[in-house]
Each structure stands twice: as structure tokens, then as C-alpha cells.
Amino acid sequence: MKYFKLFSTLTTILLAMSAFSQKSGLPNVDVYTLEGRSISAEIINNDGKPLLVVFWKTNDKDCLEQISMFNEIYNDSLKTKGVKFVAICVNCTGNLYHIKPFVYGHDFNFEVYVDKNGDLKRAMAVPELPFTILFDQNMKVFSQHIGYCRGDENLICSIVDKCLEMRGQQDDLVEYTNPELKVKDD
Numbered sequence: 001m002k003y004f005k006l007f008s009t010l011t012t013i014l015l016a017m018s019a020f021s022q023k024s025g026l027p028n029v030d031v032y033t034l035e036g037r038s039i040s041a042e043i044i045n046n047d048g049k050p051l052l053v054v055f056w057k058t059n060d061k062d063c064l065e066q067i068s069m070f071n072e073i074y075n076d077s078l079k080t081k082g083v084k085f086v087a088i089c090v091n092c093t094g095n096l097y098h099i100k101p102f103v104y105g106h107d108f109n110f111e112v113y114v115d116k117n118g119d120l121k122r123a124m125a126v127p128e129l130p131f132t133i134l135f136d137q138n139m140k141v142f143s144q145h146i147g148y149c150r151g152d153e154n155l156i157c158s159i160v161d162k163c164l165e166m167r168g169q170q171d172d173l174v175e176y177t178n179p180e181l182k183v184k185d186d
Contacts, residue, residue, distance in 0.1 A: 057091030
């Protein structure tokens with residue numbers, strides 16, 4: 001019975017991820033700027049270049065380690081390659097005012113939005129945090145990554161490079177699946 005529950009849970013997650021990967025861009029769900037202004041997530045894009053989106057929360061050690069490493073590699077290399085990096089904070093529970101000092105206190109140099117009630121997280125079937133999605137230049141899902149282990153940022157950077165290499169080679173990119181991107185084992 002235990003294995004059946006595990007199998008059905010994993011199947012549900014994979015089906016949800018598969019369904020989302022067929023869509024383009026972010027859904028029409030409201031997120032909030034650090035100033036508290038509501039915007040639709042579907043307008044977040046990178047004008048024909050890859051977009052890296054990370055779902056995270058401020059009180060999770062893995063999320064904080066990943067977001068700090070992404071800030072570093074974004075400033076060192078991804079920004080100059082034209083990749084846009086966006087972080088979606090999901091642990092707000094309706095009050096986003098503790099997020100702004102946190103972000104500015106860590107000197108993050110990328111866009112941060114707040115998913116107040118988890119609507120975007122649910123709409124995109126995000127299974128656990130941190131969760132990283134790379135969209136190609138056509139805003140189609142190129143790759144997804146669940147969790148974080150030290151060194152994952154290098155793997156994700158190599159996938160970003162692969163996405164950049166494939167840019168312009170074909171209009172409809174087939175989703176790139178890297179066998180090394182697996183759910184981390186605890």
C-alpha cells in the first residue's frame with residue numbers, strides 16, 4: 001500500500017509537470033512586486049531570450065543557498081549572455097512587507113515577485129521548493145529542476161548554455177531533458 005501511494009504521488013507530479021511543459025510562458029495569475037503592485041505573471045518574459053524562473057521561500061536553507069548562488073552566477077555570467085533571472089517568493093501568506101527588506105538586505109540583482117497565496121505555484125504545479133524553470137526564447141519550458149544541492153547551479157548553467165546554443169536553430173524547440181536533473185534524495 002505504501003508503494004502504491006508513493007507511485008500515485010509521483011505519477012501525479014509527473015503528469016502535472018508534463019501538462020505544464022506543453023504550455024508557453026507563465027499563466028495569467030497575479031503576483032506582486034516588492035512595492036505591493038499586482039501584475040499578471042504572464043507579462044514576465046525576456047523579449048526573445050531565455051528566462052530562468054526560481055520558486056523559493058525565505059525560511060528554507062536550500063532555497064536561500066540556491067538563490068544566493070544564482071545571484072552570484074547571474075552577475076558573473078548569465079546577465080551578460082542575455083538571460084533574465086526572476087525569483088518568485090512563495091512564503092508570503094498575504095503579507096509581503098517582510099520580503100522587501102530581506103531581498104534588499106541580500107543585495108539581489110534580479111527581479112523578485114511575490115506569490116502571496118500560492119496561486120502561481122499551484123497553476124504551474126510546482127511540487128516542492130526550490131523549483132527552477134528555464135524558458136527558451138519562445139517562452140516554452142526548456143528544462144525544470146526540483147530541489148537544490150551544492151553544484152546544481154553549474155548544471156543549470158550548462159543547460160542555459162545548451163538553450164542558448166539551440167536558440168535560432170529551430171522555431172519550436174523540443175523540451176531538453178537532462179538525465180542528471182532528478183529529484184534530490186534526502
